[in-house]
Amino acid sequence: MKVLNVYRSEPDETTKKLVEIVSRDRETDSFDLSTANPDYDQLVDKIMDADKTICWW
Amino acid sequence: MAKSLGIFVTNPDNMQHVMGITKAAKAKGSNVKIFFTWTGTKLAKDPQFPELCNIADDVSICLDSYRKMGYDQSDVPEGLTADKMATQTQHGIIIEDYDRYISL
Amino acid sequence: MEYKKACFMIRNKDYALDGMRSALGLAVENMYSYSVLVDTEIDKLDEENIDRLEMLRDMEGEVFSNVQANCDKNGFEPLTIEEIGEKLRDMDVIVPYGIK
Numbered sequence: 001m002k003v004l005n006v007y008r009s010e011p012d013e014t015t016k017k018l019v020e021i022v023s024r025d026r027e028t029d030s031f032d033l034s035t036a037n038p039d040y041d042q043l044v045d046k047i048m049d050a051d052k053t054i055c056w057w
Numbered sequence: 058m059a060k061s062l063g064i065f066v067t068n069p070d071n072m073q074h075v076m077g078i079t080k081a082a083k084a085k086g087s088n089v090k091i092f093f094t095w096t097g098t099k100l101a102k103d104p105q106f107p108e109l110c111n112i113a114d115d116v117s118i119c120l121d122s123y124r125k126m127g128y129d130q131s132d133v134p135e136g137l138t139a140d141k142m143a144t145q146t147q148h149g150i151i152i153e154d155y156d157r158y159i160s161l
Numbered sequence: 162m163e164y165k166k167a168c169f170m171i172r173n174k175d176y177a178l179d180g181m182r183s184a185l186g187l188a189v190e191n192m193y194s195y196s197v198l199v200d201t202e203i204d205k206l207d208e209e210n211i212d213r214l215e216m217l218r219d220m221e222g223e224v225f226s227n228v229q230a231n232c233d234k235n236g237f238e239p240l241t242i243e244e245i246g247e248k249l250r251d252m253d254v255i256v257p258y259g260i261k
Binding site: 065067068070094095096122144145146148149152153158160 | 180185
């Protein structure tokens with residue numbers, strides 16, 4: 001199970017805690033969607049490569 | 058064969074991301090279905106929405122949400138047809154029938 | 162047939178009722194569907210939304226919250242943030258809903 005965590009904003013303590021638990025003992029990747037010009041090509045590659053994508057607030 | 062992608066949109070500030078991900082996924086040969094709900098339906102009035110409908114394979118919005126955002130159901134957004142103003146069943150289709158999923 | 166599990170994560174009260182409605186929408190589509198109100202307090206549900214909550218429960222769904230006032234007012238099931246995280250590990254689809 002590979003989990004991709006995508007962040008639409010800087011993760012706060014609640015988000016960090018949830019990510020930590022959901023990601024425990026699993027292969028993970030992440031993507032920062034809060035930058036001015038996200039690399040959507042890279043993001044789609046990561047989405048396709050992961051079993052599950054969670055796009056946090 | 059490229060994996061298909063379903064996008065569920067609930068945030069009215071994410072048109073740039075919806076467009077960017079859809080264009081990138083289509084360039085890789087993916088089938089892309091998008092469903093907008095609640096305040097996300099405001100994006101049906103975004104100037105880029107008709108282009109999005111053109112690029113993606115299937116675009117629909119939650120009619121109930123659209124009404125609650127103050128729009129009339131006879132005001133069909135450019136790029137859509139009335140039958141694409143639908144229900145949460147569209148979200149279920151994305152989850153059941155598409156290889157990959159992202160909410161925005 | 163294995164039914165999928167979906168969880169709507171809500172952190173903004175303006176998105177709470179619609180997030181619960183979306184959860185019911187997936188339950189109707191034969192999924193196990195849940196909502197979690199995280200760090201946000203909502204008003205007491207009106208009759209229409211109480212009915213929706215009952216329908217969701219009839220289909221084995223539930224609404225959880227880590228805010229005790231939500232549980233006291235609306236009968237949601239209380240969970241700590243750690244318990245929410247553990248529940249999420251079991252979900253096929255996790256939907257951080259709307260805005261923070």
